Amino acid sequence: MRAFPLPLVEGTLVRRYKRFLADVALPEGRVTVHCANPGAMTGCAEPGSTVLLSKSANPKRKLAYTWELVRVKRTWVCVDTAVANRVVGSWLETGQLLPGNGPARREVRVLDSRFDFALGERCIVEVKSVTLAAGRAGAFPDAVTKRGRRHLLALAGMRNMRRVLVYFVARGDVTSVRPADEIDPAYGEALREAVQAGVEVLAVRGRFTPRGVHRGPLLEVIL
Secondary structure, three states, rough: OOOOOOHHHHHEEEEEEEEOOEEEEEOOEEEEEEEOOOOOOOOOOOOEEEEEEOOOOOOOOOOOEEEEEEEOOOOEOOOOOOHHHHHHHHHHHHOOOOOOOOOEEEEEEEEEEEEEEEEEEEEEEEEEEEEEEEOOOEEOOOOOOOHHHHHHHHHHHOOOEEEEEEEOOOOOOEEEEEEEOOOOOHHHHHHHHHHHHHOOEEEEEEEEEOOOEEEEEEEOOOO
């Protein structure tokens, strides 16, 4: 499916800084681009990497370009975390993921928490984008995430609903997903407690190309 505006523009990463900014060398010169990723982007922000950018047609945008993909060895990795919700939302709406639970609604508030999706009236879905690879495993998070832990605690407490955490693996070179306890042990502990409380955890891999993303297999989640 189409995951970002096409065509993408190829460049070379100069540096990523201030979390949401990056400098990229294009044939016509260096540009500053928006980096829609609040994480550490470990292994995905090496200077000299080949990157692909989308360009907005909105003349009011301060930065015309958004960093979408980076080439890591032989794999394209999607670093735009907003893509995860767009792609998973499409899979939910078309029944490719969690079919039979009702129509999908986005940005749903339950009590004091906001979640990515609700399916019907009895199923809540939260999506996390996985870009970090630890060997052949995808690992989440790549930086300490108090917000991610709060989501897990909220899901664990919603005993009267089906609760599903979806790890969207934004790279095609890993075969499983695990919590990154070496980065955020509190998140890993909260994840295991959520699973004990009945939260379902799925990991689905996306295979990215410069033209979009293809649905990959469900991966093993190792707790």
